[in-house]
Amino acid sequence: MEVAVLFFARVREDLDCDRLQLALAEDGQTVGKVRERLMLRGPTWERVLSETNLVAACNHEVVDDSHRLSAGDEIAFYPPVTGG
């Protein structure tokens, strides 16, 4: 199955990537597994995606690493928010 992964703000800048498509094995996929898989892309990815304050969202809701994925989900990783 395929999912979209989006990055915002400093995370987007550090990774030099705002969006990618990921093809995953069908079973038992979670946000945490996507994070681990992206960390294999290189040292910068490993550093940024292991930041403890990184926020993960799935289909516009904040989720944790155990959140299970379905085909077509939109996942996002971003730093703590600073609007207002």
Place this chain on the structure above:
Amino acid sequence: MDAVIDIAVLREDFDPGALQEALPPASGGAGAVATFTGYVRGQDDRGALNWMELEHYPGMTEASLRRIADEACARWGLLAVTIVHRTGRLFPGERIVWVGTAAMHRGEAFAACEFLMDYLKTRAPLWKRESGEWGETWVEARDSDSDRAGRWQAP
């Protein structure tokens, strides 16, 4: 009664007077309207600010503001809520955000207005980048904002 919720995320400026006039439901019943306007500060202890740029997550920003508004309505029995947030490049003195609440009484209107700002600052996916005398930097999330938001959680 269902509250009237109005959410807008936009680049252009807005008119706080018009937003306030439009807030109380036409059906009446609101004895109180409370509003908050946030502006770009021109100066802080690091020096003068040139501009600020607000990035956001289109779709999730609106959804997240709506969830926060729903929570405020459920908690304080509000009649109406309006939240307007700007994005893009903003200069010192420009308006960034506007929150308005309409309620039967002032206590609910005041409390909900503050709650909405505290939650918006710590939950809605918006990020500020600043350019000033110190250079260009992403704004870091502040513990004081999390502490303020934490006050609203049930003990």
